Amino acid sequence: MARMKFLCDAERCIECNACVVACKNENSVPWGVNRRRVVVLDDGVPGEKSISVACMHCTDAPCAAVCPVDCFYTTEDGIVLHDKDLCIGCGYCFYACPFGAPQYPQKEAFGVRGKMDKCTFCAGGPPADNSDAEYKKYGRNRIAEGKLPLCAEFCSTKALLGGDGDMIADIYRKRVLKRGGRPQTWGWETAYKAS
Amino acid sequence: MNTRGILAVALVTAAAGLSGCYEDADVTVHEPGKYKGAADPLLSQQASAREEALAKRFQIVQTDR
């Protein structure tokens, strides 16, 4: 059984933010809510690395474990989704998530946050697949169309891999072997020896 | 009601209550793969039916040609 996963190849990610914008475009995500983001560590110094991060669709999802209304569910192919009709916007999933995936359209007094929004792996939510209702609440359901998340499909350097975990692992392993096989050519271990 | 009676009732209530309050300490109560909310049509489809399409798509996305 395929299990859908994301993997960001840090050696390829260039922080172009295509994934962020692709998600906004495909799912009409409002300003301030970012289902995906790119984080750059060691910005501007040798060793700088960029990583695109969103919901990782955990097997034992902490968000699901702490949700007081139990609105999360996992599809057969391992995509963690949630039901906005059940969500009460309490923020617990945001506290629990290691990746900062849950997002809220508001942050206001009296804990008013609106319904939690997060990456759906472009798989929509409970309403009928690709219905207007589903689009409005969750965005597009590409999985039902036999397509993969647009962030991964649009990635400028094909750093962001989205799809069956085994296939991703396979591709990534090949890349690592290719880089590893030429010790002089990849990575920062050698890069700055000259200077 | 005598003390003993009250005690008995209290104990029964305690047992019932404790069982109701129980939440596992370390393991999530959510059951992976088990859906408990409103019916998502995506779930009524067999994932294996999609699997091939998605695998093919992945090859298209990731192939360097």
Next chain:
Amino acid sequence: MKLIRKNSQASGAGSVSVGMPGEAIGRRAFLRRSGLTLGGTAVASMLPATMMRKAHAAEGYAPQAGVETVTRRSICTHCSVGCGVIAEVQNGVWTGQEPDFESPFNLGSHCAKGASVREHGIGERRLKYPTKLENGKWKRLSWDQAIDEIGDQMLKIREQSGPDSVYWLGSAKHSNEQSYLFRKFAAYWGTNNVDHQARICHSTTVAGVANTWGYGAMTNSYNDMHNCKAMIFVGSNPCEAHPVAMQHILRAKENGAKMIVVDPRFTRTSAHADLAVQIRPGTDVAIMWGMLWHIFENGWEDREYIRQRVYGMDEIRQEVAKWTPAETERVTGVPEETVKAAAKMMAENRPGTIVWCMGGTQHTIGNNNTRSYCVLQLALGNIGKSGGGANIFRGHDNVQGATDLGVLSHTLPGYYGLSAGSWGHWARVWETDLNWLKGRFDQAKVVGDGGKEVSPMNYKGIPVSRWVDGVNEDKNNIGQRDNIRCMVYMGHAVNSQSRGPEMKKAMEKLDLMVIIDPYPTHAAVMNDRTDGIYLLPASTQFETYGSVTASNRSIQWRDKVIEPVWESLPDQTILYKFAKKLGFADELFKNIKVDAGRDEPRVEDITREINRGMWTIGYTGQSPERLKAHAEHRATFNTTTLKAEGGPVDGDFYGMPWPSWGTPEMKHPGTPVLYDPSKPVAEGGLTFRARFGVERNGVNLLAEGSYSVGSEIRDGYPEFSDKVLKQLGWWDDLTDDEKKLAEGKNWKTDLSGGIQRVAIKHGCAPFGNAKARTVVWTFPDPVPIHREPLYTPRRDLLPQYATYEDRKRHYRLPTRYGSIQAQDFSKEYPLVYSSGRLVEYEGGGEEQRSNRWLAELQQDMFVEINPKDANDRGLQDGQMVWLSTPEGAKIKVMTMVTRRVAPGVVWCPFHFGGWFQGKDLKDKYPEGTAPYVRGEAANTAFTYGYDSVTQMQETKVTLCQIQAA
């Protein structure tokens, strides 16, 4: 909700769109409401989502279930990579974007900008209808009224001051056809005062490179970089400027290529490099010569290659000998070992490519810089090889095409120049009487650049970088009858130009400003005019169709995705309307069919006219039919070689990268790698162009013993003409029809294409086979030398590396060099100020800052400052500061304390606008058109300084000071 939003023009003024959510949508309104009724929103949030107000933006543009979806194909309009865009359209509304996996350029990928192009169809912040500024207020007009009023005023100016007083500022955002039409339009108006952004991005490249080996374009392609063994990037940051190119670059790296980045900043690209060389801004020639010193010292140069194909390397050696490791380090600040390591890396890993961008070009010595890059590559023997080359990444989607098609003040389409012969050639193509054309220009001769009298028709016009001086300068000092009185900005961002306060002054001095753009632009708001600004809504390239040239010279065809939104019109329609008003429409559109109802010229006809005249650079083989076939069968092209493998376009290179010689019937496949003799010319091979004569001072300028595969002449040869054919005895290979047209003509002017056909038939390059020249004897510095920027912090280097003398006339204008450098500002302004790109924005940034998806990612104009400089000034990260420069301009920006810049250097992105010297101009935009993100334009504070050959502005290095605001 109804999905049709376009206003039919018949519905007239006053009616607004149907189904346009406009301001009333999204979080902004949601928040505003929630502010008023706090309890209300709180309760709303407890309701099930179905009952909640929909918080999703732009929902009228969401895909609808059960509605038929049409797929259309276009090309991204942001940078020059040429990424394929697949648009999904429902009921005429652009509802989705899909990856174009078949495109050999992007293989489905996009960067942030490419992923956002659907927003063009939403166009919330677009300029929605013709508008003019009257008594300080924006007033809506109809198109006819606007054209009428503008036309009348232009004709009045023409009468009073001559045609040169109206400046036609075009754009790299035009399609090829629009670019061509725009240049032709200016010619028919009677002026050479026409230019576009290429002047301020790669003009020094074009001049420098074309004068080195023939053509001023990227020699190879992004895809060809897969074959590189080494890559050196100078002043180029593809991670932010050309992100999809990084796919090919990283693939090369994974194949084992070495990567060197030379940049004053530690860029995102540096982060992926094997070696980052952080130079002091403006020392490009020094670092190149420093590397070359090691190459010559160790004998790493390719001697045989130089002997066969390079002229003047000995003169270079003499100059390079001065750049000892110590001197290189003194000037550039880069340690000797690093320079040597870079040189060694390039020498040991061949073929290697060089990539450069604005970091190298935007200097007073930009042409020296670009030539020094070429020399490095020639010394290593890297030019004309797959995996090598000078991969000059261009900026805008069609800056290559617009340059090729001559939206420039010094050339006609196809780099034909402004000589009488060039005009004659184009008059023949246009089937216009040359004398009538001459009559359109100012007749009185003026004193030209060299001090000789010259006709305005043959005198290069004022470049875009200097239009400000064309307005402000005393008219006795300029090379035309009167000052510029009317500016037409057709797709131009003025915030990409330097000297903001001067520009503001110039704008206020003009009689008339006409801004034709999808957005109002910074130009509409940065001045304090109260009258005489016209804003005309132009369509984007997604609302029309035509061809576009990517950086690698490949030409791609765009389909129309949607009808023009609001009341906008495509550029060709606007030009037709103006031509009609100004009285030369019939002449201009003689061979171009115009759809009378819509006033829309047929684009394919324009393409064919281009094919008929562009012999110099081989834009002649790419007929609309062939271009469309390539678009359709793009999946059949190999993604490394770009060659179609089987299928209907078998053997062609994708987009027929120019030159695609001869007529379309000749089926030349295009030239994927320029000057590559390993293939026959008929299959895309080439030699260096014989452009500079056959010998100089007794030295042979033609190639020696080097020729392309299959050439019947096994040595160098000059360019082809009727006479050469006759001498070679090949004249009779021409058909009788060809002979008629070819008689007395050469490969550039023979409208039959016969001369090219016959030359290629014999395996020869029509433009000859010569050596590349490292010494450009016609330039101010024949051998590229280092000169300090006008505003330099290193006064100690001036005795050796001073700039040029002031010039009385350079592109019609007095141009200052030495008199500026003579003043010392380095004490009050100790920081070096540089600028560059962000990945989310492009150019003036008007369309990206108005795009909600992109604008969210860069909400503040900032200045990067090293922690040391910040601490010295007591500045925190994220604090507002004044950045002031020696000419008195100051901008208010936010700090970003970062080690991306070295101490002593600060850097700003140049895409911001909508602020001027500390003031937010939001209220000055026509209602509903202010970009989401506004900020100070970096170039407001940039200072004087122009390239000695092309008038490229110096926006990569000046001096500044930063203080807390």
Next chain:
Amino acid sequence: MSKAETPNRGRRARYRRIMFWFIAIIVFGAMALPMGSYVYTGIQQAQAQSVKDTNPRANYWRAVRDGQGGYSAVTGTSMEGEVVNTETSMLINNGGQNWRQVRNGLIANYGGWFLFLVLIAILLFFAKVGRVPVEHGLSGQKVQRWNAFERFVHWVTAISFIILAISGLSLLFGRAVLIPLMGYPGFAAYAGLAKGLHNFVGPWLFTPGVALMIILWIRHNIPNAEDIQWFTQGGGFVGKGKHPHAGRMNGGEKIWFWFICTVGVAAIVSGFFMDFPNWWSASREGMQLASVVHAITGILWIALWFGHAYLGTIGTEGSLEGMTTGRVDVNWAKQHHDRWYEEVQSTSHEQGRDATTEVRGQPA
């Protein structure tokens, strides 16, 4: 006690001692061993520190695991520039997992047990002790104990407290207890309402109520020596004996008061922290901590409130009417708050009036 039993007793004592240590070791082991993993990771981290300079690529991931932030173009700010979603520049948040274990494990588990056991204890106490009557019977003579404003404040606060307790407990235990009863949509609707009520009643009603009560009654709650005596005598509840002396507030009430002033205020402050994330740039760690503090203090408060409610209603005869009508029976006052009663009497005598009133229809 006979001598023959002595060795036997000694053996039994030793046996008990051994048993005690066994149990202690087992309990300690059960508690401490999981902590061992922290020690292990701590050692690992320390070791990692020493190799930090040798493998830069690994350093990156180490930094990520350390929760080091970076740069992100995504700032989570609204169009108006307010921060809506925080910490976008953080790649991995380690605290979440700990928070989850504390909340789902410690709090939800032991909190539930604890509350339940407190209830049982009260029930047992009631079963054993029964209702504490007014010793000398109701006199029919009443004395004013709480004025109208005090009563108003008390009841507003009390009702808010009940709402907060029920809604709060629903959010903590509802998933386990109520979803099986109400179903998913039903519970979600209820939980949404509960969350809304909790978030509004807390700051709007409950907090001002608590604040006012603290202001109104703080001078009566200054602890004094007699309180110690009150406690040693078990507040007069345990065993039938002489009732200890007490002022307007007895020792028990003072405990309740100072509990509110400390633990209660902590609950309120942590509640505010979570309720108004827009007022301060509340970090995820801050919110996690606040949520844990809120839950623990809330549960403690509810537990103590069980006792307060018990004593104020069925536990003590004559208490409730003090808070409902404002007046208490004189005999009740003499029994529970003798010092206060004396004080009230003396001040009113000085003023030349009687503090007590005869209630019509009541037996003398």
